Amino acid sequence: MSKKLTYETVYDEIKRKIKSGVWKPGQQIPPLEQLSVELGVGISSVREAVRILGKQKILRVEQGRGTYVENDVTGAEGGRTLDFLEKATMLQLTEARLIIEPELAALAAEKATDTEAGEIVRTAETMRQKIRKKQDFFKEDLLFHELIARASHNEIMFHMLELIGDLLTDSRRRSMKWEGMDEKAASYHHLIAQAIAQRNTTQARTLMKSHLEDMLTGFRQDVWTG
Numbered sequence: 001m002s003k004k005l006t007y008e009t010v011y012d013e014i015k016r017k018i019k020s021g022v023w024k025p026g027q028q029i030p031p032l033e034q035l036s037v038e039l040g041v042g043i044s045s046v047r048e049a050v051r052i053l054g055k056q057k058i059l060r061v062e063q064g065r066g067t068y069v070e071n072d073v074t075g076a077e078g079g080r081t082l083d084f085l086e087k088a089t090m091l092q093l094t095e096a097r098l099i100i101e102p103e104l105a106a107l108a109a110e111k112a113t114d115t116e117a118g119e120i121v122r123t124a125e126t127m128r129q130k131i132r133k134k135q136d137f138f139k140e141d142l143l144f145h146e147l148i149a150r151a152s153h154n155e156i157m158f159h160m161l162e163l164i165g166d167l168l169t170d171s172r173r174r175s176m177k178w179e180g181m182d183e184k185a186a187s188y189h190h191l192i193a194q195a196i197a198q199r200n201t202t203q204a205r206t207l208m209k210s211h212l213e214d215m216l217t218g219f220r221q222d223v224w225t226g
Contacts, residue, residue: 006041006166010049013039018058018069028066029059042166048089090171091219093164098212100157101145105192105208106201107152116151117197123147124193127186137186141172144189148196178218185211 014035017023029035032050036043050067053059060070112120123144130137145168149158161168175181188211195203 006170007045007048007052010035010039010041010045011052014049014053015058018072023069025069025071028068031066044164045166045170048167089167090174091216093167093171094212094216094219097168098209098216100160101148101212102205102209104149104152104154104157104161105196106205107154107157108148109196109199109201109204111153112151112196116147120144120147120151121193121197124186124189127189131182131186137182138172138176141176141185141189142169144193148192151196175215175218181218184214188214 014023014029017029023029030038032043032046035046039046050059050061054061057071058069060068062068108116108120123140127137127140127144130140145161149161152158176185188207192204192207192211195207
């Protein structure tokens with residue numbers, strides 16, 4: 001059984017509290033920051049779960065006032081809606097990454113220190129080794145993109161990615177379930193790392209763009225056929 005995505009867990013917990021009567025229609029639920037701490041997840045995961053529940057008319061968000069239970073839990077139909085909306089969110093996230101990350105890769109090729117470039121290359125190589133051994137490289141995958149963002153030396157763009165960290169984690173967890181994606185990702189990461197180490201900004205940008213376009217195609221298929 002595949003591991004639940006972060007905001008699936010938040011979504012299920014909120015629905016459980018409503019279904020069990022802990023939170024009743026018309027009642028205000030705790031602030032999102034408090035839920036984030038109580039559930040041990042990032043605030044972006046709580047926001048995403050609340051956004052989806054709002055679209056399902058289970059919760060109502062009132063700007064400046066808080067979030068309220070609007071209707072009782074609707075059962076299985078809601079779960080199917082969650083899955084579709086979640087996949088659509090992953091699609092939109094990848095579209096956003098396609099705008100940002102190729103430029104981060106180009107900036108990293110231009111601005112990375114030798115130490116930073118070396119760490120990017122080593123991380124990509126570790127991923128290739130784990131693929132050969134049929135080991136999971138989820139941690140290295142996350143680290144690879146973080147290292148590139150840091151090596152861009154653009155604090156604004158780096159913190160933009162940090163703010164959506166939970167979504168990025170869930171996106172990669174979902175995409176790595178696709179057949180052949182592990183090998184494709186490891187291959188792209190190796191080539192991107194080499195381009196950065198060689199200070200080839202054009203190649204770094206082009207390779208990252210191709211990598212994310214490949215993922216975008218996958219998410220489009222996932223939304224409509226999953």
